[in-house]
Structures are given as C-alpha cells and as structure tokens.
Amino acid sequence: xxxxxxxxxxxxxxxxxxxxxxxxxxxxxxxxxxxxxxxxxxxxxxxxxxxxxxxxxxxxxxxxxxxxxxxxxxxxxxxxxxxxxxxxxxxxxxxxxxxxxxxxxxxxxxxxxxxxxxxxxxxxxxxxxxxxxxxxxxxxxxxxxxxxxxxxxxxxxxxxxxxxxxxxxxxxxxxxxxxxxxxxxxxxxxxxxxxxxxxxxxxxxxxxxxxxxxxxxxxxxxxxxxxxxxxxxxxxxxxxxxxxxxxxxxxxxxxxxxxxxxxxxxxxxxxxxxxxxxxxxxxxxxxxxxxxxxxxxxxxxxxxxxxxxxxxxxxxxxxxxxxxxxxxxxxxxxxxxxxxxxxxxxxxxxxxxxxxxxxxxxxxxxxxxxxxxxxxxxxxxxxxxxxxxxxxxxxxxxxxxxxxxxxxxxxxxxxxxxxxxxxxxxxxxxxxxxxxxxxxxxxxxxxxxxxxxxxxxxxxxxxxxxxxxxxxxxxxxxxxxxxxxxxxxxxxxxxxxxxx
Numbered sequence: 001x002x003x004x005x006x007x008x009x010x011x012x013x014x015x016x017x018x019x020x021x022x023x024x025x026x027x028x029x030x031x032x033x034x035x036x037x038x039x040x041x042x043x044x045x046x047x048x049x050x051x052x053x054x055x056x057x058x059x060x061x062x063x064x065x066x067x068x069x070x071x072x073x074x075x076x077x078x079x080x081x082x083x084x085x086x087x088x089x090x091x092x093x094x095x096x097x098x099x100x101x102x103x104x105x106x107x108x109x110x111x112x113x114x115x116x117x118x119x120x121x122x123x124x125x126x127x128x129x130x131x132x133x134x135x136x137x138x139x140x141x142x143x144x145x146x147x148x149x150x151x152x153x154x155x156x157x158x159x160x161x162x163x164x165x166x167x168x169x170x171x172x173x174x175x176x177x178x179x180x181x182x183x184x185x186x187x188x189x190x191x192x193x194x195x196x197x198x199x200x201x202x203x204x205x206x207x208x209x210x211x212x213x214x215x216x217x218x219x220x221x222x223x224x225x226x227x228x229x230x231x232x233x234x235x236x237x238x239x240x241x242x243x244x245x246x247x248x249x250x251x252x253x254x255x256x257x258x259x260x261x262x263x264x265x266x267x268x269x270x271x272x273x274x275x276x277x278x279x280x281x282x283x284x285x286x287x288x289x290x291x292x293x294x295x296x297x298x299x300x301x302x303x304x305x306x307x308x309x310x311x312x313x314x315x316x317x318x319x320x321x322x323x324x325x326x327x328x329x330x331x332x333x334x335x336x337x338x339x340x341x342x343x344x345x346x347x348x349x350x351x352x353x354x355x356x357x358x359x360x361x362x363x364x365x366x367x368x369x370x371x372x373x374x375x376x377x378x379x380x381x382x383x384x385x386x387x388x389x390x391x392x393x394x395x396x397x398x399x400x401x402x403x404x405x406x407x408x409x410x411x412x413x414x415x416x417x418x419x420x421x422x423x424x425x426x427x428x429x430x431x432x433x434x435x436x437x438x439x440x441x442x443x444x445x446x447x448x449x450x451x452x453x454x455x456x457x458x459x460x461x462x463x464x465x466x467x468x469x470x471x472x473x474x475x476x477x478x479x480x481x482x483x484x485x486x487x488x489x490x491x492x493x494x495x496x497x498x499x500x
Contacts (some may be wrong), residue, residue, distance in 0.1 A: 004091075004313055005031035005065050009057045009081055010072030011044045013163050014095065017250075017299050018070055019048060020024035020415070021306020028068075028310045034060045057081055061088035068313060070122070070306075070317035071095060075188070079104045086115040093309045096123040096275060097191040097333065098326040102351060105327045112323060116473055118312045120319030121326035125192040126199050127304030129295045130268045134259060135200055137266055144263030149201050151193050151236040155185060155220065155253040156246035160273070185219045185238045186211055186332060193236060193255065193460075194332050195321070200259055201232040204332045206347045209470070211340040214240050224336050234339040250298050271297050387471065390464035391427035397467040398432070403497055407439040409496040414438055415487075417494070418452040436497075454490045457483040466500060 006028055008015055012035075017346055022030045032052035033044045045053040054060040056374060061069075061084055068091035071081050078099045084457040085092050098121050099105050112119035125131055138146060186209075198204070207226035211219050220240035227233055246252045255272030259266045264285035269276040279291035311317035321329065328348075335346040346360070353359035398421070407413075433444040448455075458466075465471040473495070476482040484491060494500070 004028040004310060006034035006069045007060055007066045008070050008072055009034045011035040011040050015072050018304040020299055021303045021364045029404055032060055032066055044273045061085055075100050079108055082108050083111040086111040091118040091313050096120050096121055098330050105330055109323045118319055119323050120309060121321040123195040123321055124301030124305050126320050128301035131196055133281050133294050134266045134268055143261030143265055146232045146259055146261045149197055150258045153238045154238040156244040157242035158252060159246035160248040160252040186222055187271045192327050197234050198329050200210045200230045203328055204348055205228050205229045206345050207335045207339055208345040209336040209340040246273050270296060336406055387461035387465040388425045391424035391461035392458035394421055394464040397464050401467055402443050404440045405497055410493045411439055413493055415490050416449050416452045418448045418455040419489045420457045421463055422459045427460045454486040474496045
C-alpha cells in the first residue's frame with residue numbers, strides 16, 4: 001500500500017514530538033520538511049532522512065508527492081499557511097491553538113471545508129493515555145455524574161529539555177503584539193488544559209479569569225474559574241516558581257487534574273513533567289482507592305494525535321480535534337483572557353455576538369432572574385410548606401431507605417429504633433422495629449419494639465420529603481414537626497448509616 005507522504009511546515013522544538021508518530025508508521029512517513037532557517041532545515045532533513053526540504057512553504061505545497069502537512073508555525077502564521085495548504089488540496093493537521101482570534105478561525109474553517117480534505121487541530125492532551133483513561137472512567141459511571149474539574153499548573157525556572165532562544169522569542173513577540181493577551185501559560189500551554197476540561201466535561205458556558213505577571217512576560221500567577229454547559233464547574237491555578245527545578249523530559253512544568261463526581265473522584269497525578277511518582281491515575285469511591293499504572297510519558301499524546309490524523313485520512317477515524325471543536329476551545333480561551341481584562345465573567349457566546357456588551361447584559365439578567373427562588377424564605381428554610389402530597393411515597397421510600405444501610409459507616413453499632421410513621425391525608429400510617437446488633441441490621445414491619453433506644457414519630461408526608469431530600473431532618477426537628485425520643489444522639493449515627 002502507498003504510504004501517505006507528510007510534510008512538516010515549521011521545525012521548532014515541538015517538531016521532535018510530532019516526528020515520533022511517523023517512526024515505524026505502517027501507513028505514513030515524513031516525506032518533507034520546511035522552515036525559514038536553512039541550517040535547521042538541513043539538520044532536520046539529515047536527521048530524519050526525508051526526501052525533500054524547503055525554506056518556503058509555498059514551494060513545498062506545489063510538490064505533488066505530498067499528501068498531507070503538519071503545520072507547526074507560530075500562532076499568528078497559522079491562518080495564511082492553512083489557507084494555502086487547503087487551496088493546494090493537502091490534508092492538514094494544525095498544531096494548537098487553532099489561531100489567534102475567532103474571525104481568523106472562521107476563515108480557516110471556510111477554507112478547509114471548501115477543500116474537502118481532512119482538517120484537524122492537534123492537541124496531545126486529548127490523546128494523553130491518563131486523560132483518555134479518565135474519560136473512560138467517567139463514561140463508565142464509576143464516579144457518578146461529574147460535579148467539578150480542578151487543574152493545577154506549576155512552571156519552574158529550570159529542568160527539562162533545551163529550548164532554543166528563538167522558540168521563546170516568537171512567543172514573546174506574539175504576547176507583546178497582542179497586548180499581553182496571548183501569554184505562554186494561559187494561552188499557549190493553556191490550550192492543553194482548556195482542551196482537557198472540554199474533553200472530560202464538555203463545552204463551556206462562561207468563564208472568569210485573574211491573570212497577573214511575574215515579570216511582565218510570564219502570565220502567572222493566574223486563577224480561572226468556569227462553568228460548563230452541563231453544569232460542571234471548573235477551576236485552574238497557574239503558578240510559576242523561578243527558583244524551582246522541575247524533573248521533566250520535556251518542558252519545565254507539570255500539571256495535576258482532579259475530577260469530582262457524585263460517587264467519587266479521579267486524580268491524574270502528572271502530565272508534562274514527573275513531579276509525582278507512582279500510579280498515573282487514582283480513583284476514589286466508597287469502595288476505597290483504585291490505582292492505575294497507565295503509561296504517562298507526555299510524548300505518547302503526540303503519537304496518538306498523529307495516528308488519529310493518519311487514520312482520519314484513511315477513513316478509519318474522526319479527526320480530533322475537529323475544526324468546530326478547536327474553535328470552541330479557542331473561544332473558551334479567549335473568554336478567559338477577556339474576563340481578566342474587563343474584570344467580569346464572560347459568556348463564551350458573547351464573543352460571537354454583534355454587540356457583546358449588550359449580549360452579556362441581557363444574558364446576565366436572564367440568568368439572575370432564573371436563579372431567583374420561587375419559594376418563600378420560610379419554605380426554603382424548611383420552616384413551612386405542606387408535605388402531605390409526598391405521603392403516598394412514604395412506604396416505598398422507607399423500604400429503599402432500609403436497603404441503603406451502610407454498616408461500614410457505623411462499625412460495632414448496637415441500637416434499637418422505633419420508627420412510627422403517622423397517617424397523613426389519605427395515606428395510612430405504618431411502623432417498623434429496626435434493630436442493629438454490632439452493625440447487623442434486622443427490620444420488622446408492622447410492629448414497634450417494646451423497648452427501644454430511640455423512637456422517631458413523623459407524619460408520612462414529612463418523612464417522605466426527608467427521604468427525598470426535599471426537607472432537612474434538622475429543620476423538621478427544630479420546628480417540632482418530627483419527634484425524637486430517647487437517645488437523640490443516636491440520630492447522628494442514623495444519618496451516617498442511612499445517608500439522611
């Protein structure tokens with residue numbers, strides 16, 4: 001089978017990692033390289049044994065033997081190179097971020113759509129094995145429904161591989177020309193982390209950011225928070241420590257990622273660097289800790305991204321990130337940058353609005369109105385409100401209540417409880433004798449124990465509302481609507497054992 005011939009446009013430090021995906025690749029090979037630095041082109045051509053070498057990407061794009069290109073240039077050059085490659089009919093993998101603003105992104109999307117060729121944006125974090133494992137764990141429901149994602153980034157003053165001065169120079173130039181918007185931490189490297197949040201938790205609705213500078217160049221310390229469209233909350237902290245040496249094979253930084261759900265949490269212990277040894281991924285649930293020795297070399301994400309590009313060309317996979325997804329992540333990143341400048345939360349969709357300030361004003365007012373409680377203050381505090389309509393569910397909910405008894409929460413507990421559910425409306429009353437002996441539960445329906453340590457008397461509707469978490473048992477007790485006799489201190493263990 002004919003190999004897919006791929007060319008690199010841009011041969012900076014990151015090209016080393018992109019090349020790994022073509023070593024021993026059965027379907028594709030690195031055919032050509034291009035950079036404005038003649039000496040670097042000659043060096044790379046010899047190192048990688050390529051067939052052709054160029055210093056002008058327009059000449060490269062005329063080469064009929066080249067099927068696809070990986071564009072690894074500075075961000076501000078992405079648009080012209082992508083559009084030229086699209087017009088030349090080449091498949092395109094574009095190093096993240098997609099470009100520098102949304103208008104540029106839309107021009108890129110229009111050009112690549114017209115070409116009919118594969119177009120994707122490369123972000124290795126979407127293929128980093130520990131992050132992909134975390135995605136599977138979430139999809140399998142092991143931690144329940146995600147609630148929040150928290151990310152921490154640490155940059156050091158030394159460690160890692162050698163980065164040529166010109167690699168920092170173009171980043172500094174872009175940051176200066178953009179007025180500080182495109183900082184290395186929060187825009188360039190930050191794209192990895194915005195991709196991670198998007199990949200694990202979905203698209204983002206709004207964001208807030210505080211971005212400072214340690215020296216007028218490095219955009220740290222910085223803190224950002226955001227809310228996903230599905231209700232998951234996110235936060236990140238960027239910290240740069242100039243006197244710290246970070247153990248790393250790559251850049252002198254590292255990250256930790258934590259996803260919390262209704263039933264547990266996932267921790268990814270490292271990404272770029274190797275600050276934390278041991279298992280790459282840990283999961284904590286009610287069953288305890290489970291650790292995964294997933295492969296965690298940062299370069300593996302680049303290999304996975306390259307393979308996805310080739311498989312997409314072959315029709316065996318969908319490109320990740322697609323152009324539309326990459327635009328959403330760029331918009332998320334720009335919303336954070338804008339928030340830091342205007343000192344307010346920014347809706348991602350306002351960046352596409354004709355009148356962003358008006359969009360924000362109207363959307364913000366709508367959100368405030370939707371958040372206003374429809375119940376009275378007393379109802380929200382559980383001090384009033386009729387609960388009789390819950391009464392028909394009381395018996396079924398009580399049976400479920402007894403089934404969720406957790407003996408591990410109250411080890412060596414011995415107690416006898418009389419549960420007396422009073423009639424409420426048309427719902428008849430019922431009772432249970434609940435005996436726990438050294439944490440072993442026995443329950444008898446239809447009778448109350450002659451001797452008990454604690455007796456609970458409560459109307460059926462209120463009891464059902466408590467089990468549905470519509471009412472708080474503490475408030476019901478304080479207002480005298482639920483009666484607890486005997487050893488009331490046992491109620492604390494009752495809460496732990498049954499989760500009420």
